[in-house]
Amino acid sequence: MALSSASIANNSNNDFYADHEKLYVATDCIVFGFDEGDLKLLIFKRRVEPDSGIWSLIGSFVQLDEDVNDAARRVLKEITGLDEIFLEQSKAYGKTDRDPGYRCLSVAHYALIRIDDYDKELVESHGAYWYTLKDLPKLALDHDQMVADALSKLRRKARHQPIGFELLPEKFTIPQLQQLYEGIYQRELDPRNFRKKVLSLKVLVKLDEKDKSGSKRGAFLYRFDFEKYQELLESGYNFEI
Amino acid sequence: MALSSASIANNSNNDFYADHEKLYVATDCIVFGFDEGDLKLLIFKRRVEPDSGIWSLIGSFVQLDEDVNDAARRVLKEITGLDEIFLEQSKAYGKTDRDPGYRCLSVAHYALIRIDDYDKELVESHGAYWYTLKDLPKLALDHDQMVADALSKLRRKARHQPIGFELLPEKFTIPQLQQLYEGIYQRELDPRNFRKKVLSLKVLVKLDEKDKSGSKRGAFLYRFDFEKYQELLESGYNFEI
DNA sequence: ACTTTTTTCGTCAAAAAAACGTATTTTGTA
DNA sequence: TACAAAATACGTTTTTTTGACGAAAAAAGT
Numbered sequence: 281m282a283l284s285s286a287s288i289a290n291n292s293n294n295d296f297y298a299d300h301e302k303l304y305v306a307t308d309c310i311v312f313g314f315d316e317g318d319l320k321l322l323i324f325k326r327r328v329e330p331d332s333g334i335w336s337l338i339g340s341f342v343q344l345d346e347d348v349n350d351a352a353r354r355v356l357k358e359i360t361g362l363d364e365i366f367l368e369q370s371k372a373y374g375k376t377d378r379d380p381g382y383r384c385l386s387v388a389h390y391a392l393i394r395i396d397d398y399d400k401e402l403v404e405s406h407g408a409y410w411y412t413l414k415d416l417p418k419l420a421l422d423h424d425q426m427v428a429d430a431l432s433k434l435r436r437k438a439r440h441q442p443i444g445f446e447l448l449p450e451k452f453t454i455p456q457l458q459q460l461y462e463g464i465y466q467r468e469l470d471p472r473n474f475r476k477k478v479l480s481l482k483v484l485v486k487l488d489e490k491d492k493s494g495s496k497r498g499a500f501l502y503r504f505d506f507e508k509y510q511e512l513l514e515s516g517y518n519f520e521i
Numbered sequence: 522m523a524l525s526s527a528s529i530a531n532n533s534n535n536d537f538y539a540d541h542e543k544l545y546v547a548t549d550c551i552v553f554g555f556d557e558g559d560l561k562l563l564i565f566k567r568r569v570e571p572d573s574g575i576w577s578l579i580g581s582f583v584q585l586d587e588d589v590n591d592a593a594r595r596v597l598k599e600i601t602g603l604d605e606i607f608l609e610q611s612k613a614y615g616k617t618d619r620d621p622g623y624r625c626l627s628v629a630h631y632a633l634i635r636i637d638d639y640d641k642e643l644v645e646s647h648g649a650y651w652y653t654l655k656d657l658p659k660l661a662l663d664h665d666q667m668v669a670d671a672l673s674k675l676r677r678k679a680r681h682q683p684i685g686f687e688l689l690p691e692k693f694t695i696p697q698l699q700q701l702y703e704g705i706y707q708r709e710l711d712p713r714n715f716r717k718k719v720l721s722l723k724v725l726v727k728l729d730e731k732d733k734s735g736s737k738r739g740a741f742l743y744r745f746d747f748e749k750y751q752e753l754l755e756s757g758y759n760f761e762i
Numbered sequence: 763a764c765t766t767t768t769t770t771c772g773t774c775a776a777a778a779a780a781a782c783g784t785a786t787t788t789t790g791t792a
Numbered sequence: 793t794a795c796a797a798a799a800t801a802c803g804t805t806t807t808t809t810t811g812a813c814g815a816a817a818a819a820a821g822t
Contacts, residue, residue: 432757439759440681455768473811475769490819495767497819516673518680696799714780716800736798738788 304384307351308339308423310370310430311360313410314447315395317456319463321427322359324408326420330381336420337427338408339386352389359406361399366392366446368437370430378422390430392447413466431466438464440520442483445504453491453499454478461521481519483509545625548592549580549664551611551671552601554651555688556636558697560704562668563600565649567661571622577661578668579649580627593630600647602640607633607687609678611671619663631671633688654707672707679705681761683724686745694732694740695719702762722760724750 311322323335338359342351349369357363370388378384395410403409411417413431418424438444444460445452458474478484484502492498513519552563567577579600583592590610598604611629619625636651644650652658654672659665679685685701686693699715719725725743733739754760 429755432755435757436754436759453768470812471768472770472772472813477810490768492820495819496821497766497768499768513677514670514673516676518677694799711781712799713782713801713803718779733789736788737790738797738799740799 302383304382305342305348306339306384306386307342307348307355308337308386308388308426309352309355309367310337310388310390310427311356311393312390312430312434312447313393313395313398314460314463315410317459317463318412319460319466320395320410320412321416322403322408322410323416323419324359324406327407330379331420334420335411335417337388337423338406342387348387349389352387352391356391359403359408360393361402362393366443368433370426370433373422373426375422386426388426388430390434392434392443394447394449396449413463431464435464438521442504442509442519444521451487451489451491451501451503453494453501454484455494455499456491457502477521481512481521483512483519543624545623546583546589547580547625547627548583548589548596549578549627549629549667550593550596550608551578551629551631551668552597552634553631553671553675553688554634554636554639555701555704556651558700558704559653560701560707561636561651561653562657563644563649563651564657564660565600565647568648571620572661575661576652576658578629578664579647583628589628590630593628593632597632600644600649601634602643603634607684609674611667611674614663614667616663627667629667629671631675633675633684635688635690637690654704672705676705679762683745683750683760685762692728692730692732692742692744694735694742695725696735696740697732698743718762722753722762724753724760 309322313320313322322338324338326332326334326336338355340351340355340358342348346354349367352367352369353363356365356367367389368391370390372385372387374385376383378386416427419427434443438461444457444464447460448456454475455471457478458469458471461474462469483505485505487501487503489501490498491501509519550563554561554563563579564576565579567573567575579596581592581596581599583589587595590608593608593610594604597606597608608630609632611631613626613628615626617624619627657668660668675684679702685698685705688701689697695716696712698719699710699712702715703710724746726746728742728744730742731739732742750760
């Protein structure tokens with residue numbers, strides 16, 4: 281939450297709140313990214329009180345004429361330069377004492393991006409960095425809780441919808457996919473069982489190419505077959521990873 | 522699809538289609554209802570060509586200034602008198618020859634209602650009737666396919682979301698719930714296993730009352746605990762019937 | 763030659779799901 | 793009053809699915 285210019289509930293025609301009791305509305309974004317086999321989180325160092333110097337999620341106040349979800353998209357665009365990415369509302373955090381400086385409600389959103397897609401310079405120019413989930417430092421305010429909740433929602437989502445595949449390039453290998461799911465579930469999976477499971481879903485198309493960046497032997501590339509996926513869903517198939 | 526007044530793509534500034542090649546847009550509603558232990562479907566006898574006299578789904582053209590989903594709500598309201606009920610888009614049917622009379626695309630929606638809630642007279646005055654799924658007659662056009670697709674979507678939905686509970690009165694018995702799921706899945710379930718399964722979800726609250734309408738002994742009434750359900754979801758619990 | 767990782771083809775035990783058994787409770791009905 | 797019918801409890805058995813693991817061939821970099 282950058283404490284920039286926005287002030288909410290400060291309409292002179294609406295004196296429901298006393299002047300020192302303004303209710304601010306903000307949005308914070310839990311930005312997940314997948315890179316080099318790790319699930320990472322985009323955080324930045326706060327430059328304002330409270331908790332200046334502490335790591336926190338990226339966020340912003342919601343403008344008076346702005347939709348909450350648009351605010352989240354705006355933040356994301358400002359920091360990563362990316363538009364049209366997977367972004368979903370997580371939940372609202374409204375405890376009166378969650379921000380010691382202000383009475384501020386925050387609507388958290390979580391996003392999923394392919395790290396190789398974004399504008400790295402833009403991210404750095406905002407003092408933002410990618411942290412591996414495992415190595416995450418303590419975050420400001422209730423942002424730790426926000427991350428935990430978003431991860432929980434992400435897991436639920438990834439289990440029945442192929443959003444995981446959207447985080448990978450169009451062509452990917454099974455070991456890459458496995459690493460991604462290991463990141464999402466934060467536990468190791470058996471390569472043999474994972475291969476069995478994912479191939480049994482019958483939504484992967486094996487290509488004739490290999491990717492040799494990850495190993496000496498190289499692994500076959502696959503692509504996700506969205507049409508097949510739709511067909512299976514409509515026929516009542518239970519997609520579950 | 523009442524052949525009333527709507528004409529789509531007939532804008533004089535837009536002569537993309539020749540006059541006899543208008544593209545109509547309609548919506549058809551697959552209305553499921555639960556009553557007397559059976560899952561039923563609301564259909565009515567067509568009064569217009571083609572297929573006059575044949576059973577079909579209820580539907581209407583989408584007005585030029587009307588959202589497709591609003592059109593579905595309007596149809597539902599007209600026929601059943603009910604507002605604010607579970608209604609979801611199923612899919613669009615756009616084959617050029619699906620309606621021999623017109624080039625007409627239809628966006629199907631499916632709804633779920635408790636039959637004891639609706640205005641029975643209103644339904645009858647429109648020539649509409651409730652048919653048990655098993656006894657369904659052949660329907661007009663591609664409406665059989667629409668029903669099959671909607672049922673498939675309903676099953677998928679009911680498996681992971683407690684929409685089934687919304688079809689029952691606030692207080693219901695486990696045998697009632699079982700009958701409902703038997704209707705949705707169109708197969709018999711074992712009463713002992715079903716009871717075990719549904720109670721293990723820990724979202725039912727047993728009440729001190731019994732319902733004796735369904736049997737001599739009577740069955741205990743339960744209510745669904747929405748708060749508990751939300752809590753479980755947020756803690757990562759996998760709700761699945 | 764050695765190592766590493768992908769990949770295939772297995773096994774085995776644990777866990778979960780589905781099918782089935784039996785008995786008791788309750789009460790309307792014959 | 794005996795009986796039937798459904799709800800309910802408390803099982804067992806069978807089947808299916810899952811997870812953990814073994815062995816080894818393939819491919820290619822070091």
